[in-house]
Amino acid sequence: MPVPHDIAAERELWDAYAGSARNDVTDAEPVFNWTQYKGHGPGPELLGNPGSVLEIGCGTGRALARLAQRGVKARGLDLSPVMVENVSKRWGPLGVEFVCAEVLEFLSEDQATYDAVYSVFGAAWFCDPGRLFLLVAQRLNPGGVFAFSQPPAIPGAYGPQGMYKGGFAGPALFTYRYGYKPEVWARFLTRAGFREVDVRVLEAPVPGHIGTLIATASASG
Ligand SMILES: C[S@@+](CC[C@H](N)C(=O)[O-])C[C@H]1O[C@@H](n2cnc3c(N)ncnc32)[C@H](O)[C@@H]1O
Structure with missing residues (x-):
């Protein structure tokens, strides 16, 4: 059953997140990490050697800044308009372009294509993959890469999972994040037409800590 995303309310929630992450933007250095652990796991090589990329749900924009430093468009x-304003100021001078939009709406209308589309704990975690993956596939150049990372699903908690804004007090702002076993993510990707699909959970650097689900796939053509 699809869940009722209220995009205006979700925007408010992510604006609040952007306010609390303001220092992560102003004091940040460019860095590309797929995992939640500094210096752990693969880097941008998972994207191949792209000339152009789109990060969906880019948050602080640090990964884009790192790619821009390497000459990637x-x-x-x-x-979140608050996040987009902050990151445009911080990373715009490096040539990174930011768009404030809801990803499903944007990809339905955007005509641009990219060598890679990716999400790091970003929009691929917060959108119905049955809708998102088809749209991403249409916006990739032939052979282009789609990659995303996020926490693995909690055992037994699959599909859309409601998530309140932190604190459990104040306005009832919530969003949905999506959790599936790796083989189910792989099935969504294959159904959307991707090939060379690989979805796995990378263990945390400390045994027993939360790992990272990492998915990569290529567009056909
Ligand atoms: C956990 S944060 C991103 C983390 C990011 N990798 C970073 O370094 O900050 C998730 C981001 O996804 C964005 N987001 C969530 N749902 C979205 C949607 N439907 N369309 C576009 N962006 C979305 C939020 O605004 C938020 O900035």
Whole structure:
């Protein structure tokens, strides 16, 4: 059953997140990490050698800044106007372009294509993959890469999972994040037409800590 995303309310939630992450933007250095652990796991090589990228749900924009430093044409998309204003100031001078939009709406209308589309704990975690993956496939150049990372699903908690804004007090702002076993993510990707699909959970650097689900796939053509 699809869940009722209220995009205006989700925007408010992510604006609040952007306010609390303001220092992560102003004091940040460019860095590309797929995992939640500094210096752990693979880097941008998972994207191949792209000339152009789109990060969906780019948040602080640090990964895009790192790619822009390497000469990649880097575009980031985020739902939060507060975040987009902050990251445009911080990373715009490096040539990164930011768009404030809801990803499903944006990809339905955007005509641009990219060598890679990716999400790091970003929009691929917060959108119905049955809708998102088809749209991403249409916006990739032939052979282009789609990659995303996020926490693995909690055992037994699959599909859309409601998530309140932190604190459990104040306005009832919530969003949905999506959790599946790796083989189910792989099935969504294959159904959307991707090939060379690989979805796995990378263990945390400390045994027993939360790992990272990492998915990569290529567009056909
Ligand atoms: C956990 S944060 C991103 C983390 C990011 N990798 C970073 O380094 O900050 C998730 C981001 O996804 C964005 N987001 C969530 N749902 C979205 C949607 N439907 N469309 C576009 N962006 C979305 C939020 O605004 C938020 O900035």
